[in-house]
Amino acid sequence: MTVSPCRSKFFVEHKDLYHFLLSVQENCLTNDCQQIVSVSLDIDWVDPLVVLEKFSQANEINFYFENKGKGEAIAAIDAIAKLQIDGQDRFIQAEHFIKSCLKNIINFGNTNQPFAGTHFFCYFSFFHQKVQINYPFPSATIFLPRWQIAVKNQRCVLVNNIIISTRVNIKKIVQKLHTQLQIIESLQDYSPKLDFPAQFSKKPVTNSVHFKNSVVSALEKIQSNHLSKIVLADVLDVKSSNYFNLFKSLDNLRQIHPNCYIFSTSNGKGQNFIGASPERLISIHSQQLITDALAGSAPRGQTPAEDAANANRLLNSAKERHEHSLVIDFITQRLTQLGLLPQVSAPRLRQLSNIQHLWTPISAIVPANVHPLKIISQLHPTPAVAGAARDIACAEIRRYENFERGLYAAPLGWIDAEGNCEFIVGIRSALIDGDRARLYAGAGIVAGSDPDKEFAEVQLKLQALLKALV
Numbered sequence: 001m002t003v004s005p006c007r008s009k010f011f012v013e014h015k016d017l018y019h020f021l022l023s024v025q026e027n028c029l030t031n032d033c034q035q036i037v038s039v040s041l042d043i044d045w046v047d048p049l050v051v052l053e054k055f056s057q058a059n060e061i062n063f064y065f066e067n068k069g070k071g072e073a074i075a076a077i078d079a080i081a082k083l084q085i086d087g088q089d090r091f092i093q094a095e096h097f098i099k100s101c102l103k104n105i106i107n108f109g110n111t112n113q114p115f116a117g118t119h120f121f122c123y124f125s126f127f128h129q130k131v132q133i134n135y136p137f138p139s140a141t142i143f144l145p146r147w148q149i150a151v152k153n154q155r156c157v158l159v160n161n162i163i164i165s166t167r168v169n170i171k172k173i174v175q176k177l178h179t180q181l182q183i184i185e186s187l188q189d190y191s192p193k194l195d196f197p198a199q200f201s202k203k204p205v206t207n208s209v210h211f212k213n214s215v216v217s218a219l220e221k222i223q224s225n226h227l228s229k230i231v232l233a234d235v236l237d238v239k240s241s242n243y244f245n246l247f248k249s250l251d252n253l254r255q256i257h258p259n260c261y262i263f264s265t266s267n268g269k270g271q272n273f274i275g276a277s278p279e280r281l282i283s284i285h286s287q288q289l290i291t292d293a294l295a296g297s298a299p300r301g302q303t304p305a306e307d308a309a310n311a312n313r314l315l316n317s318a319k320e321r322h323e324h325s326l327v328i329d330f331i332t333q334r335l336t337q338l339g340l341l342p343q344v345s346a347p348r349l350r351q352l353s354n355i356q357h358l359w360t361p362i363s364a365i366v367p368a369n370v371h372p373l374k375i376i377s378q379l380h381p382t383p384a385v386a387g388a389a390r391d392i393a394c395a396e397i398r399r400y401e402n403f404e405r406g407l408y409a410a411p412l413g414w415i416d417a418e419g420n421c422e423f424i425v426g427i428r429s430a431l432i433d434g435d436r437a438r439l440y441a442g443a444g445i446v447a448g449s450d451p452d453k454e455f456a457e458v459q460l461k462l463q464a465l466l467k468a469l470v
């Protein structure tokens with residue numbers, strides 16, 4: 001093959017990449033195949049949210065994940081491979097999809113840095129089947145992005161996943177990467193533009209009477225030993241005079257909730273699902289798994305003394321401890337069934353800006369043959385978002401809630417080629433569709449729950465989210 005001389009600085013600096021891609025293409029010619037290359041480049045620091053705002057297109061899917069406290073943020077834009085499915089075996093199919101893609105991926109560049117190399121982005125719905133036929137997300141989406149930009153510990157990595165076939169023009173591919181890099185570099189001092197405040201109208205879909213009646217009815221079922229816990233959610237519908245500014249909302253969320261996971265995902269059809277969740281479903285780093293049992297809540301106090309009193313009451317409440325222990329028992333049981341040896345830490349407080357929770361991190365070593373999605377399929381939904389016994393609670397949730405949960409309270413995160421992953425539970429979240437938003441939040445109901453207090457807890461969560469959206 002003839003290689004024309006490349007004179008630009010980029011080609012000189014990246015001649016290794018250029019020659020690497022050419023050799024991959026020659027291999028494709030010989031074997032009559034396609035190959036995916038994950039190109040990882042260290043770049044100067046830039047805010048991934050700003051890159052998302054600049055690069056995302058309404059007709060392309062994307063994903064955003066940030067934990068400000070951990071100094072981590074990752075944006076994934078557009079897909080070069082994607083699986084969108086419904087049905088019960090969605091986790092198994094997702095695992096197969098990832099494994100079969102990985103067989104055809106090679107890496108280029110420095111893959112030792114955090115977030116370098118191939119990452120798959122995944123989001124699932126709470127139930128594997130939807131009742132609301134026109135709900136805008138399928139029950140599982142897994143994609144390999146075209147562009148991925150991430151920061152950790154002040155370092156920044158760009159990943160460009162490229163399909164190499166016999167037909168593509170390697171020079172054009174390298175030029176495109178060069179152009180994108182130049183745009184990204186120009187974004188270092190760019191801040192997203194802010195809209196003028198809009199007028200908002202709010203309409204709760206379930207009124208307080210419906211929610212409280214559901215709690216009363218659920219308590220009767222708990223009393224008669226039909227189940228021991230159920231998590232009931234409520235929604236708040238909001239209409240704005242302007243389109244919601246997604247980036248402003250995400251920026252607000254990360255400022256207000258620096259120790260939560262801020263997330264956003266687009267279906268490529270104009271709808272986005274965003275939120276700020278304190279709950280990690282699983283993270284795995286070098287086979288070390290951590291999952292959060294998070295259940296049992298109290299508001300933050302207005303003064304340090306009130307705050308401490310609320311915290312003390314929460315830590316010492318038999319009702320809250322019972323609600324919490326149902327989650328620990330379920331998680332440890334499920335991990336044990338998978339052959340893992342869960343280690344349970346002492347319960348502590350997870351204090352957020354508006355609310356505090358009982359929190360027990362649980363850790364385990366994951367054998368190399370257990371895929372993260374297998375663990376997720378066993379854990380989701382935990383009693384933190386469904387109830388106990390789980391199947392009964394899920395059936396009752398369908399009966400009580402007169403809206404589709406969709407992506408609310410469901411797993412959402414990334415997996416890399418080595419089986420490292422980070423998945424959260426998509427609570428305190430909103431479905432955004434132009435000038436409309438539907439906000440979701442719930443609360444766990446156990447024996448001793450007070451319908452007024454549970455309603456107040458849900459409202460507290462919804463209002464905190466609403467404040468960030470407007």
Ligand SMILES: C=C(O[C@@H]1C=C(C(=O)O)C=C[C@H]1O)C(=O)O
Pocket residue numbers: 231233279294295296297357384385409427428440441442443444445461
């Ligand atoms: C279901 C939600 O939160 C869950 C319910 C909690 C509770 O009732 O104490 C606490 C944390 C979460 O496990 C939600 O915020 O939507």
